[in-house]
Amino acid sequence: MKVRNFFIAVVCSIPTAVFAQAQPVLITPLRAFTNPPDAIWPARALVAGADGALYGTATTGGASMGGAIFKINRDGSGYSVLHSFSTGDNKPAAAGPPQFPGPSLIQGRDGALYGITPNGTNYPSGMVFTIKTDGSGYAVLHGFSSGDGGPLDLIQGADGALYGAGVNAVFKLDTTGSNYTVLHTFNSGTDGSSCYGLFQASDGSLYGTANLGGSAGRGTVFKLGTDGSGFTVLHEFSGGSDGYEPYSRLIQGSDGALYGTTFYGGTNRFGTVFKLNLDGGNYQVLCSLAITNSSGMPEQPCSGLVQSFDNLLYGTTAASTTSPGGAIYEIRMDGTGCQTVATFNGDTFAGLTRGPASGGSGVLYGVSYGTGGINDTYGTVFALLINPPVSITPSVGQSGNQPVVFWPAWAVNYQLQTATNPAGPWVTTSNYIPVAGAQLTNGQPAGFYRLVFPQ
DSSP states (O other): OTTTTTBBOOOOOSSOEESSSSSOEEEHHHHOOOOOOOOEOSSSOOOOOOOSSSEEEEEETTTTOOHHHHHHHHSSOOEEEEEETTTOOOOOOOSSSSSSSEEEEEOOOSSSSEESSOOSSSSSTTTTEETTTTTTOOHHHHHHHHHHHHOOOEEEEEEOOOOEEESSSEEEEESSSOOOEEEOOOOOOTTOOEEEEEEOOOTTTEEEEEEBBTSSOOEEEEEOOOTSSSOOOEEEEOSTTTOOOOOSSOETTSOOEEEEESSSSSSBBOEEEEETTTOOOSEEEEEEEOOOTTSSSOOBBOOOEEEESEEEEEESSSSSSSSSSEEEEEEESSSSSEEEEOOOSSEEEEEEEEEEEETEEEEEEEEEEESTTTTTOOEEEEEEEOOOOOEOOOEEEEEEEEEEEBBBBBGGTTTEEESSTTTTOOEEOOEEEESEEEEESSOOOOEEEEEEEOO
């Protein structure tokens, strides 16, 4: 199995949890957020950078308590705060994790990072910013007025322009901040309003989910061209069994259909996973999320979906069926097999980001915020390995006369075994010291090494 860029020391100070309710998964916390000036409460899905690093935003914390932009390697190393927002650029979250996202972030094709903040004292209606991946070059590209403001999401189109949407409008601008244009101003009663997610599909059109508005006031799915033409409401949520109030971006599955989530509604009233065609036809509720836990808290999807290597859809919830915390669930694209793969006590998850896949296994990366569960204070960055291999052949080096064995970041809880013959017998060893992997110290003549999935 190729494990380039995944090496990590054997010791991890944050407990690792293993779950197997559906197909086997292995969750490895990579970093716990700490007190300011660290970032606090990351509330958006991570950005998988072209350089292999992960980038994210936090709603508060940083040197000025206005939130922050951070960077971390996929093995948990190299964490740094790239930029601390001032409260003029971003209004920090109130005490406790925010209910819904703050600053968002994308990486442009030029390698720079671009994002939005919804509000701040200098930009009460929000702004668009840019920053380089080394933390330099931070600049505000555009500040919004009250008429078109409240930006909630940002993407880069196939033409290289930035497109975004928010409370009042869909907008477009260049990566330099020039040529700002309002493509469409929402009429709440017919179009919807408060677009938390914008997406460009394979047909070149923009698709969005409006959290409010429409004839029932419960939100819509809409479509428009990149020149602002052809605005069409594809689906109006009724506030009933079809779900309502989507708070996340749509995705286009490998079958060409659009998939999304709603925070409320469905037959169980606690949110849905839905599907529809690009023309709005064949709207289906694939799953109505379901049951309250013993504390009376519902399981509600708080982020969009990601299609993983196995053609399953994965999502996150703000409360699980078994605890007053977050959950990660999977569902097939035909709506079958909707089930929880991991639950946590007190954590809410802010979406998943697809990582590499190899040999029938794949990695998703995510962030949590809340209390309990993965971390009991300010949130965590974690890796989720889906269908982890039963055994891994590690990379072996040498330090003096001692072998040094390396393995992937997500495999920190695997058991290290040695043998003098590839047919065995294999012996589990704990006689090593942590270096950048494990340096064996017992001097046994072991020519072969493997890591075994913990049972």
